[in-house]
Amino acid sequence: xxxxxxxxxxxxxxxxxxxxxxxxxxxxxxxxxxxxxxxxxxxxxxxxxxxxxxxxxxxxxxxxxxxxxxxxxxxxxxxxxxxxxxxxxxxxxxxxxxxxxxxxxxxxxxxxxxxxxxxxx
Amino acid sequence: xxxxxxxxxxxxxxxxxxxxxxxxxxxxxxxxxxxxxxxxxxxxxxxxxxxxxxxxxxxxxxxxxxxxxxxxxxxxxxxxxxxxxxxxxxxxxxxxxxxxxxxxxxx
Numbered sequence: 351x352x353x354x355x356x357x358x359x360x361x362x363x364x365x366x367x368x369x370x371x372x373x374x375x376x377x378x379x380x381x382x383x384x385x386x387x388x389x390x391x392x393x394x395x396x397x398x399x400x401x402x403x404x405x406x407x408x409x410x411x412x413x414x415x416x417x418x419x420x421x422x423x424x425x426x427x428x429x430x431x432x433x434x435x436x437x438x439x440x441x442x443x444x445x446x447x448x449x450x451x452x453x454x455x456x457x458x459x460x461x462x463x464x465x466x467x468x469x470x471x
Numbered sequence: 472x473x474x475x476x477x478x479x480x481x482x483x484x485x486x487x488x489x490x491x492x493x494x495x496x497x498x499x500x501x502x503x504x505x506x507x508x509x510x511x512x513x514x515x516x517x518x519x520x521x522x523x524x525x526x527x528x529x530x531x532x533x534x535x536x537x538x539x540x541x542x543x544x545x546x547x548x549x550x551x552x553x554x555x556x557x558x559x560x561x562x563x564x565x566x567x568x569x570x571x572x573x574x575x576x577x578x
Contacts, residue, residue, distance in 0.1 A: 385567075394558065394569055394570070394571050394572050395507075395515065395558055395560075395569040395572075396569070397566060397567040397568065397569070408565050408566075409566075410566040410567075411472070411566060412566070444514055444515075449517070449520060455520075455562065456503070456562025456565075456567055457505040457517065457520050457560065457562050458505075458507075458515075458517060458560075459517045459526065460517075461514035461515060461516075461517075462514065463513075463514055464514050
């Protein structure tokens with residue numbers, strides 16, 4: 351059974367870059383597709399972007415110009431970088447596995463536990 | 472982006488009640504809709520995909536229906552562990568989007 355674990359700094363200063371890593375266990379990162387999703391405190395869910403087919407990406411236009419998602423197959427990890435952060439980027443960040451098999455589905459059957467990131471000086 | 476509007480935003484119900492949550496899409500999405508359950512401090516749990524297909528291991532008291540723009544999630548007999556917030560999500564087109572959530576509380 352695939353399991354996901356997010357890691358990264360819990361506090362980021364405004365204008366700096368948020369960097370998170372999702373470590374995949376119980377399966378190969380190359381066999382599935384992966385997304386980042388966030389949830390501001392007390393609010394709903396927002397899809398940030400995904401990585402699939404050995405490095406192809408799709409991003410939400412909202413933070414798109416600031417987002418980079420990469421994968422590291424040697425470490426079985428994928429990452430999120432969000433540049434020029436503001437207080438509005440304060441949220442719980444989740445990594446998630448796409449439900450699809452050999453085809454990007456767009457739903458998420460396995461989620462990490464999430465990591466809270468606060469943007470503050 | 473396709474907008475999803477859930478109603479109600481919250482509801483109070485008793486154990487054993489039948490509960491229905493509605494999700495309306497701003498444009499047609501065929502059957503490309505999923506439902507999730509989220510409990511406080513936890514990640515969302517995948518319940519239903521393709522509007523009506525139950526994810527493996529999800530109790531049969533959960534069911535989904537609808538196509539096009541109007542969808543429902545029904546819990547046939549509410550159990551204590553079902554008190555949570557429920558989200559719909561469309562995967563017809565990118566960017567993927569979620570509804571605002573429906574909080575199911577104990578009456």
